[in-house]
Amino acid sequence: MEHKLTFTDYNEALKKNRLLGLRCQDCGAITVPPKLACSKCTSPSLEVVELSGTGAIKTFTKVHVPPEGRENEVPYIIVLVELDEGPWLMGNLAIDHAKTSMELIDKKVIMGHKIFPGDKYSQGESAGPLFRLTD
Ligand SMILES: [Zn+2]
DSSP, X not given: OOOSSOHHHHHHHHTTTOEEEEEETTTOOEEOSOOSSOXXXXXXXXXXXXXXXXXXXXXXXXXXXXXXXXXXXXXXXXXXXXXXTSOEEEEEEOSOGGGOOGGGTTOXXXXXXXXXXXXXXXXXXXXXXXEEEOO
């Protein structure tokens, strides 16, 4: 099997605030972040599509105990966003952690990105989704 969308290409697009995903040519589902096969039906027939980066928060968590190397970021907020195209994507939320409440659920967001430094588990810095509230 070949990677239609490599992690490197996905990450380079994120750095330009562009969200790339894979549309299944068999069932139509969108897979993001990129995988070898459709996350719904496991078909390998995928095509690269650009996603809107907009969606709604479905759940969130406040992180107080960080992974190694991110000690100066806590507390920070991780959200699970249902994208307008269907898939759910995890990312950081740009918000004052003191302003979080259950009212965040179903709030509309748009994706930007944040650069994370590399650590002993990765091959250097990479980008990750950083969502902002739009309403
Ligand atoms: Zn599929």
